[in-house]
Amino acid sequence: MSKQFALSDLVDDRPDDGVFRINRAMFRDQDLFDLEMKHVFEGGWLFIGLATQAEHPHDFFTGFIGRVPIIVSRNGDGELQCFVNACPHKGVRLVQKKCGNARRHVCPYHGWTFDSSGANKNIKWKKGGCYSEAFDSENHDLAEVARFGEYRGLLFASLNPDVPSLEEYLGEASKLIDLLADKAPDGLELVPGRVTFTYAANWKMQLENCADQYHFTSTHPSYIRILEQRAKEEADEVVKSSIGASDFWTENASGVTGGTMSFDHGHVLNWGVMPPSSAIADFERAEELAEKFGEARRNWMFNMRNLTIFPNMQIAENASSQLRVIRPIAAGLTEMQTWCIAPRGESDEARRFRIRQYEDFFNPTGMATPDDTVCYEEAQLGMAEQERPWLQGHARGMTATVEGGNEYADMIDVKPARSVLSDAQLCDESLFASYYRAWAERMKEVVA
Amino acid sequence: MSALSPSEAAEFLYREALLLDRGEFDEWIALFTQECLFWMPAWRDDGTQTEDPDRELSLIYYRGRRNLEDRLQRIRSGFSVASAVLPRVSHLISGVLVEEASDERMKLSSAFVVNTHDVRVNRSHAYFGRYEHELVLHDGEWKIAGKVIRLLNDTVPTLLDVYSI
Ligand code: FES
Numbered sequence: 001m002s003k004q005f006a007l008s009d010l011v012d013d014r015p016d017d018g019v020f021r022i023n024r025a026m027f028r029d030q031d032l033f034d035l036e037m038k039h040v041f042e043g044g045w046l047f048i049g050l051a052t053q054a055e056h057p058h059d060f061f062t063g064f065i066g067r068v069p070i071i072v073s074r075n076g077d078g079e080l081q082c083f084v085n086a087c088p089h090k091g092v093r094l095v096q097k098k099c100g101n102a103r104r105h106v107c108p109y110h111g112w113t114f115d116s117s118g119a120n121k122n123i124k125w126k127k128g129g130c131y132s133e134a135f136d137s138e139n140h141d142l143a144e145v146a147r148f149g150e151y152r153g154l155l156f157a158s159l160n161p162d163v164p165s166l167e168e169y170l171g172e173a174s175k176l177i178d179l180l181a182d183k184a185p186d187g188l189e190l191v192p193g194r195v196t197f198t199y200a201a202n203w204k205m206q207l208e209n210c211a212d213q214y215h216f217t218s219t220h221p222s223y224i225r226i227l228e229q230r231a232k233e234e235a236d237e238v239v240k241s242s243i244g245a246s247d248f249w250t251e252n253a254s255g256v257t258g259g260t261m262s263f264d265h266g267h268v269l270n271w272g273v274m275p276p277s278s279a280i281a282d283f284e285r286a287e288e289l290a291e292k293f294g295e296a297r298r299n300w301m302f303n304m305r306n307l308t309i310f311p312n313m314q315i316a317e318n319a320s321s322q323l324r325v326i327r328p329i330a331a332g333l334t335e336m337q338t339w340c341i342a343p344r345g346e347s348d349e350a351r352r353f354r355i356r357q358y359e360d361f362f363n364p365t366g367m368a369t370p371d372d373t374v375c376y377e378e379a380q381l382g383m384a385e386q387e388r389p390w391l392q393g394h395a396r397g398m399t400a401t402v403e404g405g406n407e408y409a410d411m412i413d414v415k416p417a418r419s420v421l422s423d424a425q426l427c428d429e430s431l432f433a434s435y436y437r438a439w440a441e442r443m444k445e446v447v448a
Numbered sequence: 449m450s451a452l453s454p455s456e457a458a459e460f461l462y463r464e465a466l467l468l469d470r471g472e473f474d475e476w477i478a479l480f481t482q483e484c485l486f487w488m489p490a491w492r493d494d495g496t497q498t499e500d501p502d503r504e505l506s507l508i509y510y511r512g513r514r515n516l517e518d519r520l521q522r523i524r525s526g527f528s529v530a531s532a533v534l535p536r537v538s539h540l541i542s543g544v545l546v547e548e549a550s551d552e553r554m555k556l557s558s559a560f561v562v563n564t565h566d567v568r569v570n571r572s573h574a575y576f577g578r579y580e581h582e583l584v585l586h587d588g589e590w591k592i593a594g595k596v597i598r599l600l601n602d603t604v605p606t607l608l609d610v611y612s613i
């Protein structure tokens with residue numbers, strides 16, 4: 001019998017008192033983690049991939065929803081479907097490859113066969129099997145996931161049928177996906193080469209870090225020094241940095257340098273002013289985009305934007321452009337799947353530039369990400385502290401938060417639930433409350 | 449000067465590895481030419497490795513020793529928590545083959561295992577794969593003009609830096 005959890009022991013959410021605190025147990029408790037897998041990851045909408053990962057009829061790719069293996073397949077009619085990647089016969093994972101093209105999928109164990117629309121096409125030696133009528137009346141096709149949908153090329157699914165529509169789940173945050181998609185008139189694609197890494201800490205460390213502006217100058221000074229040096233020297237052999245070419249993160253930047261937006265269902269954005277410049281791969285389209293969308297919207301397309309679609313997708317457009325998928329393994333172990341996400345049809349030069357910027361900053365083999373993941377691991381060690389269980393890391397920006405949007409949000413017609421406009425030193429943490437309120441909503445059956 | 453013999457070529461690789469094992473990074477970097485290639489391709493979802501670093505992602509891709517100098521600067525800066533307690537590493541190289549040899553240029557291939565011990569968290573790991581070295585004769589000394597690292601176990605536990613492959 002696993003433990004019972006009370007929400008008020010885990011999340012101290014008292015807006016009227018100016019309090020929002022998270023208990024360290026949220027990061028370390030394995031029983032709680034098991035509930036999260038069932039209710040957060042297998043109990044609601046999850047990002048599962050890009051439509052371009054299965055572009056042509058019979059293309060497929062595989063992945064996981066929580067602990068459940070799935071296959072996304074484009075059937076013969078060109079429609080995408082999403083199935084549990086497990087054979088109805090004895091549960092064997094049907095497809096082992098990460099991607100491919102197949103009209104038929106044959107189970108490796110006893111040879112049951114399915115087509116690209118999930119229909120059972122053959123039960124080996126069916127006639128000789130002396131099956132009962134009861135067996136014949138069962139459905140032998142692959143199980144389709146309860147909900148599956150596409151928004152501008154991004155695919156989402158839910159194993160739980162009892163969820164809002166995809167449109168409602170994304171809500172106003174969909175307009176930030178629009179910003180990304182509009183910048184790519186020929187569509188978005190994943191640059192070949194997936195990079196996977198793990199870290200020995202809870203998945204929520206990554207969830208928060210993506211929107212944590214506060215850490216940048218203190219976690220990455222070794223990288224920032226290199227950027228500064230490179231900016232001075234302009235050597236040809238090293239890649240120019242978009243972060244080095246902007247100042248929203250420096251302590252003496254003046255005026256509004258960025259801010260945060262929080263949305264219903266746990267989605268958040270943290271953003272910073274990054275003027276269009278040749279240090280950004282998309283610069284070749286700067287004029288074209290201004291003509292098409294107006295200058296204000298174009299400028300937003302170049303701003304630094306870290307978008308989280310709760311609970312597992314993050315798109316970081318800062319040093320380059322990255323898609324991250326968070327896959328929790330245990331309370332203290334997380335797997336990250338990462339890709340460079342890019343507009344199709346960009347010039348060879350822009351693509352090369354984007355990739356070089358990406359590798360140096362985002363890779364676990366680069367010069368920035370390891371300093372983040374090591375901090376997550378050090379945090380995980382500190383989560384063992386039980387004398388003072390409440391973290392003090394969700395308090396910045398509390399008195400700067402307003403209901404609704406602001407003049408910057410208006411420029412792209414987005415209406416967040418809450419927002420903060422900030423100077424360089426504010427570094428809002430109040431946006432994290434959105435994560436935990438959405439978390440509590442998904443966990444409400446087991447944590448109340 | 450003529451091409452290195454197979455045993456001299458193997459010794460060259462062992463010495464390079466020893467410099468990394470000992471943390472003698474300045475001596476290590478001095479083995480590379482100014483325009484050197486340092487490349488660790490990534491893996492595509494179809495199970496093959498990326499081949500065109502300008503259109504596809506690499507785990508590490510540098511042209512120019514200057515990039516390696518930046519990496520070392522970060523490692524030794526005192527401002528990188530991931531480098532504050534450097535993992536201990538031990539490179540094992542075997543199966544060294546001379547694939548091409550002339551008086552000025554050689555291509556070597558070899559298999560590697562790098563055992564790492566992350567002292568910070570008391571955790572050991574082994575990276576393994578194949579190296580492809582291109583050596584050139586430069587002012588009478590053999591230098592590394594290209595090093596391709598084909599990492600086979602490419603799920604990275606927390607971090608991987610130039611000394612751990
Ligand atoms: S488990 Fe698939 S055919 Fe038996």
Ligand SMILES: [Fe+2]
Pocket residue numbers: 215216219220368372
């Ligand atoms: Fe970071």
